[in-house]
Amino acid sequence: MSKKILILTGDAAEVLELYYPYYRILEEGYEAVIASPAKKTLHTVVHDFVEDWETYTEKPAHRIASHLAFADVSPAEYDGLIIPGGRAPEYIRLDANVPRILQHFLEQDKPVGAICHAAQVFAALKDTAYFQGRTMTAYQACRLDVEKLGAAYAADTLHVDGRLVTGHAWPDLPGFMREFLKLLK
Template identity: 40%
Template sequence: MAKKILLLLGDYTEDYETMVPYILLKTLGYEVHTVCPDKKAGDYVKTAIHDFEGDQTYTEKRGHNFVLNKDFTEVCLGDYDGLYISGGRSPEYLRNNEDVVNIAKYFLTNSKPIAAICHGPQILVATGMLRGRKLTAYPSVAPEIRACGAEYIEVQGDNAVVDENLVTSPSWAAHTSILSEFLILLGAKIKL
């Protein structure tokens, strides 16, 4: 039986940070359920494409419509082997949803593999459970990470940080790192 991954999304999730993990995990045989609060299977989230073009921050363009394949209200957390939190703008407002925060708390409490990319760690910060943990994120999230008692690790954009069951990275430029480490946490044999 394939391992199940919960991919947590919201409108204006970062396009690459949604599409790439979804496609890779599915290609490797994982069952990936894509969910968003207040949406059901067949609905979609709008994505945003972020790029680094020499400005003081990333630029943002409208991406694609990404179709969800699972009703948010039908998620049974005990069925999942791992949680993947995409970045972009969606974590900023999803962290205010009690059900979303409870999903993150469940995976943290049960030491199940979690990957959070870019702004995704904002949802983990909202759990109040990161004190003493080490993680990275998009640099603008660093103050939030430090404020909750966790250690922000500054890394090059193509690297990931692993702390027990948690792997984080600053952006889609680190897909190889974050996905390889997430797969290792899931028990896959990866040649790095």
């Protein structure tokens, strides 16, 4: 039976951090399921850097349909979880279903991949013991979020700690997906 991977996201996900994992999962012959707060066509964004700006810029990108709403996710059906970055993490973490979904993957020690701003989603958990003594990375603006979880912030742009794969941003996607897929096999 083919493995099934859940992608937890919403509007304003960084386009590369959603599309690249989605298609890599399909390329491996696995089933990729996109879940969002409501089943809908999602708007993605492009984050890029412009000379003389101290932060990234954001522009609209491609649209992609989600397959189901967070409320309809049965986490036990999935073998792994990927959380793309962008601005989606800052608001999907407010959904009442997100803690239930995250807890399943962390408690069952299934592979979890979180890239860029995805570390913000973990703030939905009341219990941060999952991250105590662990090391993760994220986009540098999320360093405080990682440390607030009780994890050490890795300066490396890609980090694997047990079954948790974290990446700094979209340029790290090749290594991020390689490490995530290794954990699935």
